[in-house]
Amino acid sequence: MIISIFAKEVRLIFKDKSTYFWLFALPILFIVIFAAIFSNLSDNQGEAIAQIIPGYTVMFVFFIMISMVQSFLRDRESGMLARLRSTLMPPYHFLLGMWLPHVLVLIIQSTVLLGFGYLVYGLQLGNVLAVIALVLALAICATGLGLALSMIASSLNAAIGVVQLIAMGGAILGGLWFPFEMLPDAVQAIGRFTPQYWGLQGLQSAMINGSGLNVATVWQAVFLLLGIGVVGLAGAIALFKRYSSKGL
Amino acid sequence: MNAVLKVDQIVKTYGTGRLAVDRIGFQVKEGICFGLLGPNGAGKSTLMKIISGIIQADQGSITLLDQPLATNRELIGKHVGYVPQDVTLYEQLTGRQNLHFFGKMYGLNGSQLKERISEVLEKVGLTDRANEPVMSYSGGMKRRINIAAALLHKPKLVVLDEPTVGIDPQSRNHIFEMIRQMKREGTTIIYSTHYMEEAEALCDELAIIDHGKIVAEGPLYEVLEQHALPAVYVEADGWNPPSELAAVSRIQAQNKGWLIEGENALQLLHDVSNDLLQSGHRVRALQLQQPSLDSVFMKLTGAALRDE
Numbered sequence: 238m239i240i241s242i243f244a245k246e247v248r249l250i251f252k253d254k255s256t257y258f259w260l261f262a263l264p265i266l267f268i269v270i271f272a273a274i275f276s277n278l279s280d281n282q283g284e285a286i287a288q289i290i291p292g293y294t295v296m297f298v299f300f301i302m303i304s305m306v307q308s309f310l311r312d313r314e315s316g317m318l319a320r321l322r323s324t325l326m327p328p329y330h331f332l333l334g335m336w337l338p339h340v341l342v343l344i345i346q347s348t349v350l351l352g353f354g355y356l357v358y359g360l361q362l363g364n365v366l367a368v369i370a371l372v373l374a375l376a377i378c379a380t381g382l383g384l385a386l387s388m389i390a391s392s393l394n395a396a397i398g399v400v401q402l403i404a405m406g407g408a409i410l411g412g413l414w415f416p417f418e419m420l421p422d423a424v425q426a427i428g429r430f431t432p433q434y435w436g437l438q439g440l441q442s443a444m445i446n447g448s449g450l451n452v453a454t455v456w457q458a459v460f461l462l463l464g465i466g467v468v469g470l471a472g473a474i475a476l477f478k479r480y481s482s483k484g485l
Numbered sequence: 486m487n488a489v490l491k492v493d494q495i496v497k498t499y500g501t502g503r504l505a506v507d508r509i510g511f512q513v514k515e516g517i518c519f520g521l522l523g524p525n526g527a528g529k530s531t532l533m534k535i536i537s538g539i540i541q542a543d544q545g546s547i548t549l550l551d552q553p554l555a556t557n558r559e560l561i562g563k564h565v566g567y568v569p570q571d572v573t574l575y576e577q578l579t580g581r582q583n584l585h586f587f588g589k590m591y592g593l594n595g596s597q598l599k600e601r602i603s604e605v606l607e608k609v610g611l612t613d614r615a616n617e618p619v620m621s622y623s624g625g626m627k628r629r630i631n632i633a634a635a636l637l638h639k640p641k642l643v644v645l646d647e648p649t650v651g652i653d654p655q656s657r658n659h660i661f662e663m664i665r666q667m668k669r670e671g672t673t674i675i676y677s678t679h680y681m682e683e684a685e686a687l688c689d690e691l692a693i694i695d696h697g698k699i700v701a702e703g704p705l706y707e708v709l710e711q712h713a714l715p716a717v718y719v720e721a722d723g724w725n726p727p728s729e730l731a732a733v734s735r736i737q738a739q740n741k742g743w744l745i746e747g748e749n750a751l752q753l754l755h756d757v758s759n760d761l762l763q764s765g766h767r768v769r770a771l772q773l774q775q776p777s778l779d780s781v782f783m784k785l786t787g788a789a790l791r792d793e
Contacts, residue, residue: 241585241589245575245578249575249578252577316571316573317573319534320539320569320573322539323537323538323565324562324587325562325592326562326590327558
C-alpha cells in the first residue's frame with residue numbers, strides 16, 4: 238500500500254502547476270540573477286558559481302517542508318485520513334507513503350538545479366557519487382524535519398513561518414548567500430549547527446575541482462544531515478498518533 | 486435472519502468531556518437498511534465512526550459477523566465500506582484514479598481491481614466520466630463516486646453517513662436505487678440521514694438518537710405505531726377546533742389549517758365533519774393523515790434548534 242500512496246502523492250504533486258514554479262523556475266531565477274550580480278563583482282567567476290548554485294540548491298531544498306505540511310493537513314482536514322482508517326491500510330504505510338514522494342521531489346529538484354549549473358555555467362560536479370550521496374542526505378534531512386513539522390503544525394500559515402525561519406535563517410547562518418569565511422566569527426559559530434552549512438560544505442568539497450575530494454568533510458556532512466533527518470523521522474513517528482487523532 | 490452487527494452498551498466521551506454516545510445498543514439484521522436518525526450533534530456520526538473502526542469506543546462492544554470488532558482492523562477493512570458525510574476524494578485525480586487508490590487500500594490488485602472499478606462505475610452511472618478529474622464533477626456525481634469508493638471490496642456492511650446532502654433529485658434517486666439494489670444483493674446498510682422521507686423510503690428498521698441515547702428503535706411500522714397517532718387535517722375558512730372534541734390527543738396549527746391527532750381516526754373524522762356541517766364553515770380540506778416519521782421525530786427530539 239506504500240507504493241499506492243506514493244504513486245498517488247507523486248501524481249498530486251506534479252499535477253499541481255505551481256509545483257514547477259516553486260521547485261524549478263524560482264530557484265533557477267535566483268541562480269541566474271545572483272550569478273549575474275556576483276560574477277561581475279568577483280574576479281573568479283568559477284568561485285562565485287560554486288558558491289551560488291550549490292548554495293541556492295541547499296536553500297530551496299528546505300522549502301519542501303511547506304508542501305509536506307500542506308499535504309498532511311489536506312488529508313487530515315478533508316477527512317481522508319479518517320476514511321483510510323476504515324480500510325486495510327496500516328497507519329505507518331500512510332506516513333511512509335506520504336514522506337517518500339517528497340524525497341523523490343528533492344532528488345529531482347537538486348538534479349535539475351545542479352544540472353542547470355553544469356550545463357549553463359559550467360559548474361564542476363567533481364565526484365558525482367559524493368554529490369549523489371549528499372543530495373540524498375540533504376533530501377532525507379529536509380523531509381525528516383518536514384515530516385516532524387507536519388505532525389505538529391495546526392495550520393499552514395504557522396508552518397510557513399517556521400519553514401521561513403529554518404530555510405532563510407539557516408541560509409544566512411550557514412553561508413549559503415555569502416562565503417562562510419566572510420561571515421563574522423559569532424555567526425560562523427552558530428552557523429556550524431545548521432544543516433545548511435553542512436550541506437553546502439559537503440557539496441563544495443565534493444564538487445570543487447582542483448582541491449580534490451575532501452572525503453572527511455563529505456562523510457561528516459552526509460552523516461550529520463542523515464542524523465538530523467533520522468531525528469526528524471523518529472520525532473514524526475512518535476508524533477503521528479497526535480497528528481492523526483486530531484482529524485477524527 | 487442473522488444479525489450482521491451487534492452494538493452493545495457503547496459509550497464515547499470526547500476530550501472536552503462531552504458525552505457523544507451514551508450506552509447505545511442495537512442489532513442490525515442481514516440484508517436490511519437500518520436508519521440512524523437524529524438531530525445535529527445527536528451522536529450519529531460518532532457511532533458510525535466507531536462501527537467503521539475510525540475511532541474507539543470508551544466502553545461497550547461491537548460484534549460484526551459474530552467476531553469482536555475492537556482492534557480487528559482486518560475484519561473492518563474486509564467487510565465494512567464507510568462513506569463519510571463529506572466527499573472525501575482527491576479532486577485533482579480522475580474518478581478512476583481515485584477508485585484505483587481506494588481499491589488498493591482495500592487490498593485489491595490486478596485484474597480483480599480493474600474489474601471491480603468497472604463494476605462500481607457502472608453501478609453509480611459514471612463509466613463515461615471516469616477519466617475526468619473529480620473537480621469537474623457535479624455535486625451529485627461526487628457523492629456517487631464517494632459511495633463507489635466504499636463498494637470496491639464488496640463489503641458485507643455499508644455505512645452511509647448522510648450521503649444525499651446537497652444533491653440534485655436525479656442523483657438522489659440514483660443513490661436510492663443503488664441502495665435498494667445492494668439490499669437485494671444481500672448487503673446490509675446503515676444509513677444516517679436528516680431527511681425523514683428518505684428513512685421512510687429506504688429503511689426497514691431504524692433508531693432515533695438524541696443526546697447520545699436511543700429514544701426509539703425498531704421496524705419502521707412499529708416505531709410509527711408506538712410513537713405516532715393517526716390524525717385528521719382540516720382546512721376551513723374561519724374555523725377553529727372546538728374544545729369539546731372527544732378522544733383528541735393533540736391539536737396543532739399546520740399550514741393553513743389544523744392537525745388533530747387522536748387514537749380513533751374515524752371517530753375523529755366523524756366528530757370534525759359534524760362540527761363543520763353544523764357551523765357551516767367553508768371547507769377547503771378534510772383528510773385522514775397517516776402517522777409520519779417526521780412527526781415522530783419532532784415529538785421525540787423536540788423542536789429546539791441544534792446547531793452543534
